[in-house]
Amino acid sequence: MSVSPDEAQKKCPQCERMLSSSQFYSNKSRPDGRSYYCRSCTRARLEGYRRANGVAPQKKADREVPDGAKWCPDCAQIKPIAEFAKSRTKASGLHSYCLDCHNRRGVTTKEKHHGSTREYHLRRRYGMTQEDFETRLAWQGGVCAICGAPDPEHVDHDHEFGNVRGILCFNCNGGLGQFKDNDQSLARAIEYLKETACQLVLVHPGVYQLVSPRRERRLSRTS
Numbered sequence: 239m240s241v242s243p244d245e246a247q248k249k250c251p252q253c254e255r256m257l258s259s260s261q262f263y264s265n266k267s268r269p270d271g272r273s274y275y276c277r278s279c280t281r282a283r284l285e286g287y288r289r290a291n292g293v294a295p296q297k298k299a300d301r302e303v304p305d306g307a308k309w310c311p312d313c314a315q316i317k318p319i320a321e322f323a324k325s326r327t328k329a330s331g332l333h334s335y336c337l338d339c340h341n342r343r344g345v346t347t348k349e350k351h352h353g354s355t356r357e358y359h360l361r362r363r364y365g366m367t368q369e370d371f372e373t374r375l376a377w378q379g380g381v382c383a384i385c386g387a388p389d390p391e392h393v394d395h396d397h398e399f400g401n402v403r404g405i406l407c408f409n410c411n412g413g414l415g416q417f418k419d420n421d422q423s424l425a426r427a428i429e430y431l432k433e434t435a436c437q438l439v440l441v442h443p444g445v446y447q448l449v450s451p452r453r454e455r456r457l458s459r460t461s
Contacts, residue, residue: 250276312339
């Protein structure tokens with residue numbers, strides 16, 4: 239390896255070679271700003287540490303990966319890069335595993351550390367456990383806190399402070415979300431329903447018609 243006479247040199251204490259500073263990784267914590275061992279020795283040592291801790295050797299594709307594609311070490315398949323999630327921490331800008339394998343690994347990790355994906359979701363999103371959920375639902379009588387539908391599954395929370403307010407069914411939880419927790423809009427919606435509720439109106443002796451107060455009643459031809 240040819241080294242420019244103007245380039246700084248450094249000796250690696252493991253392989254005892256005199257190499258250019260560019261052959262050492264950057265390390266701001268060291269006086270010279272370079273790693274203690276050269277790049278190849280550093281990689282070899284890290285690989286040794288991985289084997290000593292039971293980490294399997296890094297997998298590599300057994301065939302050439304074409305442009306616009308990426309090899310997934312989990313399923314060992316070459317897939318289009320569109321099937322890999324983006325990652326700011328990776329040099330390639332993409333996650334190591336394809337979306338299917340990445341999602342499957344995520345589920346496995348959640349089940350391993352939290353017992354289930356449901357438990358993970360409740361803890362992370364609402365700061366509660368499945369036991370807390372069951373306790374609150376039992377306190378509500380096992381039904382939706384608004385409409386009384388049985389076995390509701392959705393946690394309703396205050397979007398401003400994050401406090402859990404109750405357990406709702408899908409429709410009631412979605413309805414509150416659409417109104418953005420605005421009690422004035424909800425009150426106006428109630429008044430609107432009251433004012434526009436259809437009523438039975440006598441149009442002929444013994445003949446009734448459903449009429450909305452806000453809609454002009456259409457007279458029949460014989461009226």
